[in-house]
Amino acid sequence: MIIRIGLGSCGIAAGGLEVWDAIQKVLDEQAMDIQMKKTGCAGMCHYEPLMDVLHDGRQYSYVNLNPAAAAEIVSSLGEGHLPENKYLLSIKDIDKDIDSDLFSGQVRIALRNCGRIDPEAIEDYIDSGGYQSLRRVLLDMTAAECLEEIKTSGLRGRGGAGFPTWFKWKATRDAIDDIKYVVCNADEGDPGAFMDRSLLEGDPHSIIEGLAIAGYAIGAGQGIIYVRAEYPLAVKRLELAIEQARQKSYLGNNIFGSDFSFDLQIKKGAGAFVCGEETALLASLQGERGMPHLKPPFPSEHGYWGHPTSINNVETLANIPWIIQNGGQAFAAVGSDQSKGTKVFALAGKIKYGGLVEVPMGMPLRDIIYDLGGGIRGDGAFKAVQLGGPSGGCIPASLLDTPVDYESITSTGAIMGSGGMVVMDESSCMVDLARFFLDFTQKESCGKCVQCRLGTKRMLEILERICAGQGRKGDIERLESIALHVKESSLCGLGQSAPNPVLTTLKYFRDEYEAHIYEQTCPAHQCKALIHYTIDPEKCKGCGLCARACPVECISGERKKPFVIDQSRCTRCGTCVDICPDKWNAVQVD
Numbered sequence: 001m002i003i004r005i006g007l008g009s010c011g012i013a014a015g016g017l018e019v020w021d022a023i024q025k026v027l028d029e030q031a032m033d034i035q036m037k038k039t040g041c042a043g044m045c046h047y048e049p050l051m052d053v054l055h056d057g058r059q060y061s062y063v064n065l066n067p068a069a070a071a072e073i074v075s076s077l078g079e080g081h082l083p084e085n086k087y088l089l090s091i092k093d094i095d096k097d098i099d100s101d102l103f104s105g106q107v108r109i110a111l112r113n114c115g116r117i118d119p120e121a122i123e124d125y126i127d128s129g130g131y132q133s134l135r136r137v138l139l140d141m142t143a144a145e146c147l148e149e150i151k152t153s154g155l156r157g158r159g160g161a162g163f164p165t166w167f168k169w170k171a172t173r174d175a176i177d178d179i180k181y182v183v184c185n186a187d188e189g190d191p192g193a194f195m196d197r198s199l200l201e202g203d204p205h206s207i208i209e210g211l212a213i214a215g216y217a218i219g220a221g222q223g224i225i226y227v228r229a230e231y232p233l234a235v236k237r238l239e240l241a242i243e244q245a246r247q248k249s250y251l252g253n254n255i256f257g258s259d260f261s262f263d264l265q266i267k268k269g270a271g272a273f274v275c276g277e278e279t280a281l282l283a284s285l286q287g288e289r290g291m292p293h294l295k296p297p298f299p300s301e302h303g304y305w306g307h308p309t310s311i312n313n314v315e316t317l318a319n320i321p322w323i324i325q326n327g328g329q330a331f332a333a334v335g336s337d338q339s340k341g342t343k344v345f346a347l348a349g350k351i352k353y354g355g356l357v358e359v360p361m362g363m364p365l366r367d368i369i370y371d372l373g374g375g376i377r378g379d380g381a382f383k384a385v386q387l388g389g390p391s392g393g394c395i396p397a398s399l400l401d402t403p404v405d406y407e408s409i410t411s412t413g414a415i416m417g418s419g420g421m422v423v424m425d426e427s428s429c430m431v432d433l434a435r436f437f438l439d440f441t442q443k444e445s446c447g448k449c450v451q452c453r454l455g456t457k458r459m460l461e462i463l464e465r466i467c468a469g470q471g472r473k474g475d476i477e478r479l480e481s482i483a484l485h486v487k488e489s490s491l492c493g494l495g496q497s498a499p500n501p502v503l504t505t506l507k508y509f510r511d512e513y514e515a516h517i518y519e520q521t522c523p524a525h526q527c528k529a530l531i532h533y534t535i536d537p538e539k540c541k542g543c544g545l546c547a548r549a550c551p552v553e554c555i556s557g558e559r560k561k562p563f564v565i566d567q568s569r570c571t572r573c574g575t576c577v578d579i580c581p582d583k584w585n586a587v588q589v590d
Helices: 010-011 016-029 067-077 096-100 122-127 132-140 143-154 165-174 193-200 204-216 234-247 276-283 313-328 328-332 367-372 408-412 430-444 451-468 475-489 493-497 499-509 508-516 545-549 577-579
Strands: 002-006 035-039 049-054 058-062 090-091 180-187 223-229 263-269 311-313 343-351 356-362 382-387 393-396 420-425 534-535 588-589
Touching: 002 016, 010 016, 010 193, 016 035, 016 067, 035 234, 049 067, 049 430, 058 067, 067 263, 090 143, 096 420, 122 204, 132 204, 132 313, 132 499, 143 204, 143 313, 143 328, 143 499, 165 204, 165 311, 180 204, 180 276, 180 313, 193 313, 193 343, 204 223, 204 234, 204 311, 223 234, 223 393, 234 263, 263 276, 276 311, 276 475, 311 313, 313 328, 343 367, 356 367, 356 408, 367 382, 367 420, 393 430, 393 499, 430 451, 430 508, 451 475, 451 493, 451 508, 475 493, 475 499, 475 508, 499 508, 534 577, 545 577, 577 588
Parallel strands: 002 035, 180 223, 180 311, 223 263, 343 420
Antiparallel strands: 002 049, 049 058, 058 090, 343 356, 382 393, 382 420, 534 588
């Protein structure tokens, strides 16, 4: 019998370690011979803490546990049964495809091992077929054949640009130099995105194996994983996995008795968003300030310390062992004509089931948000989804049937990005959203080129004025003009895509900008300077709840008579709205 506990960052944050300790205490007290295993995130973050019990050929999945409930469930094992209580999500036969039931609608390739194996035990990875792909390429394939398999798969970079992986590898292989490098870009900086972190925490060996295969294909003997220092658990598990791989001789000299030698090192980045851009990443690797450089030359020709370097995203590399094991055609059979395979998305925001999903390329946005994500939290109305992070764009409800592939998403004005999806309902102000994301990219601009450094600053100033109720005639046209100039003339991808939230919200939600400027109102009632709280004298019962809860004491009145808000002192905190009984709904927001 085996008990698995989800101990990715989401599971730990939800109380997974406390659940682990409670179960371990029961096992010790009752001297039960049950194996405990930790796993990474299975993607069902909304169900954490999560526990699987593998018993008598079946998998019992318990969710949203607390220590007491977990201890009670495990104690029942000593009595010969498992309770079917409110925490039980499903019971599945282990010999069947459990993923097809628990992850209906998904195709798990990159996430194939997450939530199933112990990321700190290399034996678990080996038992699931790990390192057999590396063995195959080293003993049965030439580097050219390996490259051809990746070309056949149609795999494109999952970091956002969607550049063909095989082409980048070939360019690096063809470069004339005795020293070459492969680099894993794990600098995941998009707010709301956590795909790479979950992969590194839940299946680090797949990244290591993918890097080694890439090194063989391009002729590199050294790999580097550039990971955010803000991912301590991912770094810890990567370091352990690398050491385990060395002990098993999957890294080092003459791997599998071949002529190929390869090793890895980890570089922790300081957290600058711009270092997700490959030339800025290379500068940071070399101890320089993370600032992008003009291309060409491309890293595949002149990269780390001037040597040819192939840089690939975490998710891209996680797909490599599966492609080698199952064949490029199998990967190409999934997805759409131009966007092959699957894509992992992080669902966040106003969505019922937040977490990770892995879907075939080409699946409509509607299916991802409603079928897999459960729709809008509170059953509200869908308004938009921000796709592609702070440099992405907002896609409105009218485009919910857009297929999620590189070409279709780009046609909306958004970008695929690394895969963050922030879902919004009618309570979201699109002007304030554009301001929020532009504030992020403006602060993260390295300042190297004038267009990005000053252009984003001027746009942010205009947006801040509009949200503060000080918008002026001509602001919309001025925003568009600056945004297009920044997009067309910035040096790197950060500046070129920074205006996307502004341009897409202007394109699809222009009426909200006009309401802010010309009507001095915020339709979503989010911009404090443009909203007012008043008490309807016809509905107010004079209970005084709002007056007692008001933090600035700006509400006054007599019991059983209508209360009044002093507008000169009101800070628009919204406490009065929250506390007023729903049956009366006396506090109005205008």
